[in-house]
Amino acid sequence: MTEKSAPVSLRPMPKPHVLEIAPYVGGGHAVPGVDEVHVLSANENPLGPSPASIAAYQSLAPQLHRYPDGGADALRSAIANRHGLNPECIACGNGSDELISLLVQAYAGPGDEVLHSAHGFLMYPLAARAVGARPVAAPEAGLRADVDALLDRVSERTRLLFLANPNNPTGSFLTGVELRRLRDALRPDVLMVIDAAYAEYVSRNDYSSGLELVAERDNVVMTRTFSKIYGLAALRLGWAYCPPAVADVLNRVRAPFNVTRTAQVAGLAAVADQDHVVRSRDHNETWRQWLVDNLGGLGLEITPSLGNFLLIQFSDVPGRTAPDALSALKEEGVLLRGMAAYGLPDCLRMTVGTEVENRAAVDALRRFLA
Numbered sequence: 492m493t494e495k496s497a498p499v500s501l502r503p504m505p506k507p508h509v510l511e512i513a514p515y516v517g518g519g520h521a522v523p524g525v526d527e528v529h530v531l532s533a534n535e536n537p538l539g540p541s542p543a544s545i546a547a548y549q550s551l552a553p554q555l556h557r558y559p560d561g562g563a564d565a566l567r568s569a570i571a572n573r574h575g576l577n578p579e580c581i582a583c584g585n586g587s588d589e590l591i592s593l594l595v596q597a598y599a600g601p602g603d604e605v606l607h608s609a610h611g612f613l614m615y616p617l618a619a620r621a622v623g624a625r626p627v628a629a630p631e632a633g634l635r636a637d638v639d640a641l642l643d644r645v646s647e648r649t650r651l652l653f654l655a656n657p658n659n660p661t662g663s664f665l666t667g668v669e670l671r672r673l674r675d676a677l678r679p680d681v682l683m684v685i686d687a688a689y690a691e692y693v694s695r696n697d698y699s700s701g702l703e704l705v706a707e708r709d710n711v712v713m714t715r716t717f718s719k720i721y722g723l724a725a726l727r728l729g730w731a732y733c734p735p736a737v738a739d740v741l742n743r744v745r746a747p748f749n750v751t752r753t754a755q756v757a758g759l760a761a762v763a764d765q766d767h768v769v770r771s772r773d774h775n776e777t778w779r780q781w782l783v784d785n786l787g788g789l790g791l792e793i794t795p796s797l798g799n800f801l802l803i804q805f806s807d808v809p810g811r812t813a814p815d816a817l818s819a820l821k822e823e824g825v826l827l828r829g830m831a832a833y834g835l836p837d838c839l840r841m842t843v844g845t846e847v848e849n850r851a852a853v854d855a856l857r858r859f860l861a
């Protein structure tokens with residue numbers, strides 16, 4: 492024992508469940524020794540933010556001594572106008588990650604269960620563990636959430652059900668009809684959180700972001716983010732559309748100034764520039780299809796995706812596995828995302844990038860597979 496270390500019992504100890512959390516590991520942005528890095532690991536918008544967001548962000552520099560509007564009123568009004576919603580039912584967050592955590596913190600605790608589909612977004616089990624609740628994963632059918640399997644796993648202890656729609660990392664989705672069936676059969680005291688982080692990328696008419704379900708019941712929340720199609724991941728901005736009682740709860744548990752002033756002004760400008768959204772969606776559709784065709788042409792299996800990313804399946808032949816591909820591409824400066832943490836060790840996830848990035852990734856994979 493060194494002079495300074497105290498007996499274990501006298502050290503500050505976190506709650507035991509905190510040490511069970513495996514910290515979230517994000518996609519990297521740099522490769523030592525490689526100058527030109529193509530970051531296709533974090534589902535960011537390859538076109539970047541709207542020029543209007545950049546201008547709004549820059550114009551705020553002389554105002555950095557001012558606190559933000561704690562209620563994010565102007566931003567909530569703009570979001571409400573854009574989607575035809577009641578601004579009182581919107582809560583903004585420091586990324587939708589924060590909203591996910593706050594919902595879990597407010598509605599679940601030790602001994603409770605938080606339900607999600609097997610390959611759902613990692614934040615759900617992580618947020619559950621952070622409050623001592625038990626994450627429960629319902630099996631999927633063909634990498635797609637299964638309504639019956641989810642309903643089957645609802646227990647007396649279930650407090651929240653999370654469903655990313657479309658889901659990251661699988662890219663799969665439930666139709667509006669399936670979403671409604673899940674909601675209708677769910678116990679009314681279980682909070683159903685529909686995480687529609689990629690909703691703006693979807694142009695299918697059998698898809699629903701879940702907005703209309705929120706207005707119909709007291710137990711449905713929909714979350715959205717400015718990190719994906721709006722290209723503002725660095726600023727951390729998300730929002731939730733909630734029944735009034737849930738919005739009230741979020742306003743009680745969030746920090747008073749949880750959304751920075753820069754995020755609010757850039758978000759406001761982003762909502763006003765829907766041309767950028769359309770450009771980003773069109774780019775994504777064109778290049779996602781190009782990637783499906785070209786990766787398929789290399790003999791790789793791709794899961795159909797509605798998001799701005801693709802899940803690519805690799806073989807288990809030594810030298811040809813997903814981790815092998817990840818390292819080989821990294822050496823060439825192309826960063827994809829390993830999926831072991833999602834229980835998909837044979838897969839890599841690739842964000843739809845710029846033309847240059849997409850071509851670089853396909854070329855690197857062609858060399859890897861040759």
Ligand SMILES: Cc1ncc(COP(=O)(O)O)c(C=O)c1O
Binds near residue numbers: 717718
């Ligand atoms: C399904 C899903 N939900 C939420 C998030 C978190 O978004 P934010 O940047 O708003 O915290 C992500 C980010 O990748 C995501 O994929």
